[in-house]
Amino acid sequence: MLSFLEPLIEIEPKFQQIIDTYGLPTITTRPSGFIALSQLILEQQVSMASAKACYDKIENYLNGFTPKLILEASDEVLKKCGVSRQKISYLKNLAFTIQQNHMDLESFQYKTEQEVFNELIQLKGIGKWTAQVYLMFCLQKKDIFPIGDIAIQHSMRELFNLETLEEMENHAENWKPFRSLATYLLWHHYLKKRNR
Known part of the structure; x- marks a missing residue:
């Protein structure tokens, strides 16, 4: 760049x-995909260190971090890992959307900034700022x-x-x-x- x-x-x-x-x-730069979007959700309105600690706890507790594991995890387990009730609903909604193939994150590489932005902000918990940061850091979009x-x-x-x-x-x-x-x-x- x-x-x-x-x-x-x-x-x-x-x-x-x-x-x-x-x-x-x-x-x-950051890798793109489900984990990156989940981390951006966890980073909303908290420090990076706090979000990273939260992500690490989830990954350790679930022995991985995939849409399937997030959907199978109880709200209580995710709460114990430090995730707020609101962010639990955002993560589960994202995991469901990916698992049901309602959104193809791989296809973002071939779409315009506006197309990706429009898709991302349809997701609960992904606002303009989160979508733009994903476009910049994960997809290296130029504008x-x-x-x-x-x-x-x-x-x-x-x-x-x-x-x-x-x-x-x-x-x-x-x-x-x-x-x-x-x-x-x-x-x-x-x-x-x-x-x-």
Whole structure:
């Protein structure tokens, strides 16, 4: 994705300032599939460490992490592993959808960003932000801009003096088709500026 830096910087020179100040961002990827989506559900509104501990407990207790194992696990077992009642329903719904072949995660590689996004947000517990993060990290889609992310909003205010989400989204239109890379640079700015 960093190969798109030059054309993006031509469009938006401020990104060069981020690189000059903080260096290049590290662009991490995650495997795609049922486990990745389940982990994103577990990560909602909690720390990464807490979500990882929760996932590890489930995997250890069930001796694996598959749609079949999640559907067979009782709510009590999942609760003991630290999963909230709401997230249990999200995980079971996702597992059921996959097991019944109502959604083919493998096919996402061949679909457009919009097609995948539209499918994902039909699932209970998968909102815009979760779908966009899956598209960026798991499918490496190139033109995603998760405007609901608080760090992105902070960086847009700091760097471009934009206040409303509408202004931010309109400004980001200029960065097409490299908005995922722009997002990584905005996160990089946000974290480095705050020594994280």
